Amino acid sequence: MTNTRAFSAPGKALLAGGYLVLDPQYRSYVVALSSRMHGVVRRKTSNSESWFIVTVRSTQFNGDEWNYKVSKPAGYEVYEVNGLRNPFAEQVVKVVVSYCQPNVLNMSDVAVEIYSDPGYHSVGESKLKKNEEKQFRFHDSTITEVPKTGLGSSAGLVTVLTTCLLSVFCRGLDVGSEKDLGIIHNISQIAHCQAQGKVGSGFDVAAAVFGSIIYQRFDAKLIENLPTSQSRDYDAALRDLIDTTNWNFTHDNITLPSGIRLIMGDVSSGSETTKLVAKVKTWYNENYPRSLNVYREINDGNSKFIDGIEKLTELSKKDPLSYESLLKALDSGSDTKAIPVISQIRQAIDQVRRNFQLMTQESGADIEPPVQTELLNQSMQLKGVLTGVVPGAGGYDAIALVTTESANIPSQTLNNERFSAVTWLDLRQENIGVIEENPLHYEGLQ
Ligand SMILES: Nc1ncnc2c1ncn2[C@@H]1O[C@H](COP(=O)(O)OP(=O)(O)O)[C@@H](O)[C@H]1O
Numbered sequence: 001m002t003n004t005r006a007f008s009a010p011g012k013a014l015l016a017g018g019y020l021v022l023d024p025q026y027r028s029y030v031v032a033l034s035s036r037m038h039g040v041v042r043r044k045t046s047n048s049e050s051w052f053i054v055t056v057r058s059t060q061f062n063g064d065e066w067n068y069k070v071s072k073p074a075g076y077e078v079y080e081v082n083g084l085r086n087p088f089a090e091q092v093v094k095v096v097v098s099y100c101q102p103n104v105l106n107m108s109d110v111a112v113e114i115y116s117d118p119g120y121h122s123v124g125e126s127k128l129k130k131n132e133e134k135q136f137r138f139h140d141s142t143i144t145e146v147p148k149t150g151l152g153s154s155a156g157l158v159t160v161l162t163t164c165l166l167s168v169f170c171r172g173l174d175v176g177s178e179k180d181l182g183i184i185h186n187i188s189q190i191a192h193c194q195a196q197g198k199v200g201s202g203f204d205v206a207a208a209v210f211g212s213i214i215y216q217r218f219d220a221k222l223i224e225n226l227p228t229s230q231s232r233d234y235d236a237a238l239r240d241l242i243d244t245t246n247w248n249f250t251h252d253n254i255t256l257p258s259g260i261r262l263i264m265g266d267v268s269s270g271s272e273t274t275k276l277v278a279k280v281k282t283w284y285n286e287n288y289p290r291s292l293n294v295y296r297e298i299n300d301g302n303s304k305f306i307d308g309i310e311k312l313t314e315l316s317k318k319d320p321l322s323y324e325s326l327l328k329a330l331d332s333g334s335d336t337k338a339i340p341v342i343s344q345i346r347q348a349i350d351q352v353r354r355n356f357q358l359m360t361q362e363s364g365a366d367i368e369p370p371v372q373t374e375l376l377n378q379s380m381q382l383k384g385v386l387t388g389v390v391p392g393a394g395g396y397d398a399i400a401l402v403t404t405e406s407a408n409i410p411s412q413t414l415n416n417e418r419f420s421a422v423t424w425l426d427l428r429q430e431n432i433g434v435i436e437e438n439p440l441h442y443e444g445l446q
C-alpha cells in the first residue's frame with residue numbers, strides 16, 4: 001500500500017457572483033459541497049525504457065479508461081494510445097509532466113482510479129456500490145452520456161488528477177501545505193482552462209482546491225499568454241507561471257453560519273453555460289453603459305448578501321440566544337420583517353434576482369427564466385428558508401436554497417405538484433477543499 005495514495009476534492013455552488021465573477025473586479029461567494037471527486041493513484045512497473053503510461057480509469061462510467069503514453073523525443077509528448085478523448089485528463093497529464101519533468105527512461109507507469117460521489121450525476125438507472133466508508137453509483141454509459149447535476153465535475157476531476165499525479169512525480173506532496181495547494185491550484189486552472197477551450201472564471205477549480213471561498217478571479221491573460229506547448233520556451237514559462245508569478249486572486253475561506261445549510265434542487269433540464277455566457281456578453285456590450293449599471297446593482301446585492309451572512313455568523317457567536325430565536329422564527333415561517341439581518345439578506349438577493357430577470361428578458365439568456373422565478377418564489381414560502389437563488393450561470397439546471405439546519409425541505413415539498421420537477425440532492429456545504437484520503441477506503445466496493 002505504500003505505493004498508493006488517495007485524494008478528494010469538492011464540488012461547488014456559486015451562490016453570488018454569476019457572470020460578474022468573469023471580471024476580476026467583482027467578488028463572488030462560492031460554497032464547496034459534500035459531494036466530492038476522488039482519485040486513487042498507484043505506481044506500477046513500466047514495460048518500456050523510453051516511455052511510460054498514465055492510465056486514468058473511471059469504472060463507474062461503463063469502465064471508461066484512458067491510457068496516455070508519455071515520451072520525450074524533444075519536449076514531452078502525450079497521447080492516448082486508443083485515440084480516446086478526455087480533454088481534461090489529457091491536459092492534466094500534459095501540464096503535470098511538463099511541470100515535474102519526470103525522467104521517461106526510468107519512470108514507472110502510473111494508474112489513477114477516479115470515483116465521483118453520487119451528487120455529480122443524475123441517478124438514472126445506475127447501481128449503487130458501497131463499502132463501509134464510501135458509496136458510488138455505477139452507470140451503464142460512458143462519462144459524456146450521463147447527465148450532470150452541475151457541481152463542476154471537470155473541475156473536480158482536474159483537481160484530484162493533478163494532485164494524484166503531482167504526488168507521484170513531485171514526491172513529498174503535502175495537501176496540508178499552502179504552498180503545495182497553490183501549485184495544485186495553478187496547474188489545475190491551467191489544465192482546466194486549456195481543456196475547456198474557453199476561459200471560465202475558474203471559481204469551480206478554486207473551490208475544488210481551497211473549499212468554500214470568497215473568490216475574485218485572476219487575469220485571464222496569465223494563461224492566454226503562455227507560449228504553445230510546441231515552443232522551446234514552454235516548459236520554462238509554465239514553471240515560472242506555476243511557481244513564481246503572482247496570480248493576484250482572492251480565495252478567502254468562508255463558512256455558512258452555524259445552524260444554516262445549503263440545499264440544492266436538481267431541475268435537470270440542463271443549460272449550456274457557454275451559450276448563456278456568450279449571450280450575456282453580447283447583451284453587455286450592446287447595452288453599455290446601462291449594462292454596467294445593471295452589473296453594479298447586482299454587485300451591490302452580492303456585497304449586501306455576503307455582509308448579511310457575515311453578520312449572521314457574528315450574531316451566532318456574540319449573542320447565541322438571539323440567534324437561536326432568529327432560527328426559530330425562520331423555522332416557524334412567522335413574519336421575520338422586523339429582524340434586520342434577515343431583511344438585509346432577502347432584499348440583497350431580491351436585488352440580484354430582479355436584475356437577472358431583466359437580463360433574461362433583454363439578452364435571451366435564460367438566467368432566471370419564469371419557471372425558475374416561480375420555483376424560487378414558491379420555495380420562499382417553505383418553512384426554514386432564508387433565501388434562494390439560481391446558482392452559477394442560472395438556467396434550468398438547479399436551484400439553491402439557504403435554509404435552517406432543521407428545515408426539512410424534501411418532506412415539505414413531497415407530493416407538491418409545484419416541486420414535481422425538482423430532485424433534492426443528498427448533499428450539503430462542506431468547507432474543506434482538497435484532502436488526502438485513505439486508499440483502503442476505496443477497496444471492496446459492492
Ligand atoms: N468521473 C469522471 N471521470 C473521468 N472524466 C470525468 C469525470 N467527470 C468529469 N470528467 C470530465 O469532465 C467532462 C465534463 O466536463 P463539463 O462538460 O465541463 O462539465 P462540468 O460542468 O461538470 O465541469 C467529461 O466529459 C470528462 O471529460
Ligand SMILES: C[C@@](O)(CCOP(=O)(O)OP(=O)(O)O)CC(=O)O
Nearest residue numbers: 018019021152200201202273392393
Ligand atoms: C457564468 C459563470 O460566471 C458561472 C457559471 O457557473 P455554473 O455553476 O453554472 O458553471 P458550470 O459548472 O461551468 O456550468 C461562468 C464562470 O464563472 O466560469
